[in-house]
Amino acid sequence: AQSVTQLGSHVSVSEGALVLLRCNYSSSVPPYLFWYVQYPNQGLQLLLKYTTGATLVKGINGFEAEFKKSETSFHLTKPSAHMSDAAEYFCAVRRYGGATNKLIFGTGTLLAVQP
Amino acid sequence: DAGVIQSPRHEVTEMGQEVTLRCKPISGHDYLFWYRQTMMRGLELLIYFNNNVPIDDSGMPEDRFSAKMPNASFSTLKIQPSEPRDSAVYFCASSLLWDRNTEAFFGQGTRLTVV
Numbered sequence: 001a002q003s004v005t006q007l008g009s010h011v012s013v014s015e016g017a018l019v020l021l022r023c024n025y026s027s028s029v030p031p032y033l034f035w036y037v038q039y040p041n042q043g044l045q046l047l048l049k050y051t052t053g054a055t056l057v058k059g060i061n062g063f064e065a066e067f068k069k070s071e072t073s074f075h076l077t078k079p080s081a082h083m084s085d086a087a088e089y090f091c092a093v094r095r096y097g098g099a100t101n102k103l104i105f106g107t108g109t110l111l112a113v114q115p
Numbered sequence: 116d117a118g119v120i121q122s123p124r125h126e127v128t129e130m131g132q133e134v135t136l137r138c139k140p141i142s143g144h145d146y147l148f149w150y151r152q153t154m155m156r157g158l159e160l161l162i163y164f165n166n167n168v169p170i171d172d173s174g175m176p177e178d179r180f181s182a183k184m185p186n187a188s189f190s191t192l193k194i195q196p197s198e199p200r201d202s203a204v205y206f207c208a209s210s211l212l213w214d215r216n217t218e219a220f221f222g223q224g225t226r227l228t229v230v
Contacts, residue, residue, distance in 0.1 A: 032215045043119070043206055043221035044158075051216035090158065094215050101213055102171070105158040 002027040002095040004074075006106035014114050019063075019078040021109045023091035026072065032094035033074045034103070035065055039087045047089075050074060061085070086113045117141075119222035121207050127228045133195040136225045138207030139188055146210040148219055149182055149192050153203045164190065165213065197229045 007022040025031050032051050036044040048059025055067040065076045076089060091106040120139040128134050140147045148163040162172040167184040175182070179198070184190040194201055204226050208219035 034218060036221075041223070043223045044208075045221070046218045049216065049218060096215060099171070102160050102163075103219060104160075107157045 001100075002029070002031060002093045003104060004033075004091045004093045004106040006091050006109050008109055009107065010110050010112070012112040012114060013081045015083055016080050019076070019081045019085065019111065021076040021089050021091075021111065023065075023074045023076065023106060024072050025074060025091075025093050027093065029097065031067075031074075032096075033065075033067065034092040034094075035059065035063070035074075035076050036090045036092060036105075037061075037087050038090065038108075044090065047076070081111075081113045083113050083115065086111055119207055119209050119220055121205075121222035121225050123225060124223065125226045125228075127230065128197055130198055130229055131196045132229075133193065134197045134201075134227060134229075136192040136205050136207075136227070138190045138192070138222060140190070140207070140209030141211075141220055142188070144209035144211050144220070145187070146213045146219070147184060147190050148206075148208040148210070149190070150206040150208065150221075151203045152206060152224070158206075161192070163213075194227075197227075199229045202227055202229050 003026045005024045034049045035047040038044050048057045050067045058064045063078045088108045088110045090108045095102045095104045122137045149161040161174045162182045164184045182192045204224045206224045208221045210219045
């Protein structure tokens with residue numbers, strides 16, 4: 001069954017530095033992958049998604065992610081961190097097949113941005 | 116659009132009491148999801164509906180949990196009797212379609228504390 005693994009439950013970067021949040025997936029069928037962000041005391045908001053086509057996906061707030069089949073990865077990046085990027089980030093994969101159709105979330109990565 | 120609306124935002128109740136969480140999906144969305152978020156288990160899908168009909172309730176933890184969707188604009192998640200281990204943030208989400216490349220839109224959540 002499809003699943004995702006997020007490496008690093010906490011990541012800290014300096015303002016202006018590169019943000020790299022890691023996500024690896026497991027899937028025997030073409031994966032459908034998502035990144036969501038959760039700000040404190042808020043719900044989840046979609047950052048970007050990969051379905052088919054271009055492997056470099058651009059999302060909101062300057063984030064992007066690259067689908068690499070050879071590495072089974074879908075890492076999230078942003079060239080320059082801003083204080084407002086401090087939040088928790090979740091990678092997710094669609095689990096589908098037969099009667100199953102679910103969005104399965106990773107355990108999340110809490111991003112801290114230092115001034 | 117007001118987005119997915121959940122109420123209450125916070126709920127504190129005593130063990131053994133009945134708790135009802137409410138959700139209004141985005142107008143026109145025909146899929147509705149209930150998720151639970153805890154530190155230990157992350158984000159778990161409890162149940163989801165399509166056109167007001169429960170499709171998959173395999174994530175509902177126990178018979179103490181029940182969910183209904185009496186019409187397209189309203190859903191409830193009820194816990195009776197509540198227990199301290201039910202303390203979590205409960206999210207409602209909705210989606211126009213539930214295809215492989217569509218995402219769910221989340222409400223701001225209800226933080227439930229059972230004492």
